[in-house]
Amino acid sequence: MNEYRQEIAALTMRWVRRLSREKFSMLFTLIQPMLFWLIFFGNLFQRAADVQVVQAPNYISFLTAGVVVMTVLNNGLAGGVDLLFDKENGFLERLMSTPIHRTSVILSRFLFVTTVTSLQVLVILGVAFLFGVTPATGFFGVAVILLIGMLFGVGLTAISMAMAFSVKSHGDFFSVLGFLSLPMIFLSSALVPLSAMPKFMAMLAVLNPMTWAIDAIRPLILTGWADALRPLAIVVLIMLAFDALCLYGSAKAFRRAIG
């Protein structure tokens, strides 16, 4: 057990070190969702978006939940990238030739991605606060938001890592990533509520787990616990099923790569 902890701490520390050495990349991944989506998009659509339709005091407060979940989505889907590089340059083999528990590398990655994402979500909520968005459910609500993010992130990171282990070239990996990310955002309630979507898009958006995460987080920010409890119960069930599905689907790729 001590050995296990030592391994995971060291492997996680490596991800932290890598991130801190890539200062530019860190800055941009951190700032991009806030700047682009929250500040530009949020303010740009301030007047174009109908307050009656979005059911929020202003567009930015409506958009905050969407940006939070988008960040979870993007970080999760990119969560396997570093392992992809490790696989390609042989570092993964070096790690796996040591007497570590076979799950340590993957677990360290989950730990790292979850932590970075949570910090980023806090920063986004902070910036939203500067634009006048105060979460209606307070600190406890913020904790619940982080928890939903983590639940969604685990499944996404699992898919990303499984893909990293399975793809033939990293070109394939980034194509799939690029192909998934934007449609997932547009086919969700991140930018527009389901009720205001064209019918066929709304039908697809219902199948997107992202929609459920956003619809649970939004009342936590906009209205309060009374409106949030029902979607919260639903999202927890959906996320548990989603994670189970992702982990089950990834297990084979994990075993092949590190078994």
Add this chain to the structure above:
Amino acid sequence: MMEQSVAIDVCKVGKMYDGVAAIQDLSFQVRTGEVFALLGPNGAGKSTTLRILITLLRPTSGQATVLGYDVVRDADRVRRLIGYVPQERAIDRFLTGREHLLLLGDLYHLSKEESLRRIAELLKLVDLEGKADQPAKTYSGGMKRKLDIACGLLPNPKILFLDEPTLGLDVQSRLRIWDYVRQLRTKGITVVMTTNYLDEADQLCDRLAIIDEGHIKALGPPTELKTGLGGDIVSVTVGSAALARVEPLASALKGLPFIRAVSTKPTGLDIRVESPEKALPAILEAANRLSCPVEFIEYHRPRLDDVFVAHTGHAIREEFPAAEEEA
């Protein structure tokens, strides 16, 4: 006690990839304290064999033990006893040399003090003390290789596995790496390496296995393999205009009593002969008779490349045609 002298025992090991055999029915033993090389061209199955021994691949048939532990059933035990220096530059360019070693110290479950002590020793051994706190992206190829070797030695292994240790290195770095391997040998560490450099296998190892197309073609100490060939080698280079007449020349020579074997190569013939003083005039006479102009002829004691050709039927690198195709 036979058991004690055998470090690695490979018994009828095979590995299939998608129905294609990478290695088949491989059997050999590595003795404690020796430097053992798997010699062969790219794609011969050397790396597959090595990866099975370091528990990264499971064999599809047969079994292998490292220091008495089965590489599949007791994989974790095996991992605790070995060090591995991978073929690719498996370096994290953002980490410093020292951070690489610290990470591995934790993965081998060393205590902080033990880890720091060994890291200081190893940085000194591979002469990287000055660069230890620079990110690895600033390292030259040779320095990365040295760091690789330090990483492999960190667990204080009983057996060190080196995958193509000098591939793509400049001459000086190569000699340095050879030096380290010799030092390890004097310390009693068993070294198993793959290589496709004949001189490396010849200079460094106590015994070698020639692997080609997934099979072991020859096994033994380099000197024994060389003398085992018997006779000397006469190497004939013909003018490029006469390459078409090499085949008739080869068949004319095959019948002669003091000639043991004839093999064609891109530039002419390698002929294994019993007595060069009788063979040389006969070869030249035959070449003349078949109007096959000899541009260059030399004879030498068997070298490891002759051993390789004798056992596999081809050179380890078909240099001339391959070089032209690539250009």
